[in-house]
Amino acid sequence: MKNRFVVLWRRGVGVRCQYRTTDTGRSLGAVLSEMRPLLEENGIEIEIRVEETADDRSEVFFNEIPLEDLVDEVAGAAAYCTGPSRMEELGHPEIAYASGAHAGCVVPEIIFRKAILLALEE
Numbered sequence: 397m398k399n400r401f402v403v404l405w406r407r408g409v410g411v412r413c414q415y416r417t418t419d420t421g422r423s424l425g426a427v428l429s430e431m432r433p434l435l436e437e438n439g440i441e442i443e444i445r446v447e448e449t450a451d452d453r454s455e456v457f458f459n460e461i462p463l464e465d466l467v468d469e470v471a472g473a474a475a476y477c478t479g480p481s482r483m484e485e486l487g488h489p490e491i492a493y494a495s496g497a498h499a500g501c502v503v504p505e506i507i508f509r510k511a512i513l514l515a516l517e518e
Contacts, residue, residue, distance in 0.1 A: 398516045401435055402459055403428060403444045408452040415456060415463065417505040424456065424463075427508045440516065458515035464501075466511035471503060 405413065415424035432442050456463040 397440075398459065398518055399439055400441045400443070400459075401512070401516060402457075403442075404447065404457040404460075405445070406447045406449050406453070406455045406457075408449050408454070411452055411454045413456065414454055414501040415508070416502055417508065418502055419504045422505060424508060427505060428512075431509065431512055435512075458511060461515055463511060466514050467503060467507055470510040470514060471507050 407413070413424055416422065417427065428444070435442060458466060
């Protein structure tokens with residue numbers, strides 16, 4: 397397991413992070429804040445960086461791996477999990493049709509937690 401966890405958020409000025417949870421309603425930042433002390437207790441150094449870009453994109457990387465790729469690998473069928481019919485089924489129709497939300501950005505919290513662990517694998 398790696399002993400360093402680097403989170404990089406590349407974003408345009410004023411762009412919000414689209415990653416959030418379906419089941420707990422928490423932002424990715426809230427999940428990371430909760431996980432940080434647990435990782436540090438286990439000897440993992442944490443670095444969180446934000447880079448401003450000239451465009452309107454928002455990208456998150458865990459240890460240089462795009463979070464989107466980690467979510468896809470962990471969740472398998474991310475498009476199914478975040479599709480409108482699935483969000484309605486889970487009782488979150490407001491998320492199902494969130495404008496600008498990409499598949500894989502709105503997933504159960506456990507997916508983000510597993511993505512952190514996957515990024516720490518050697």
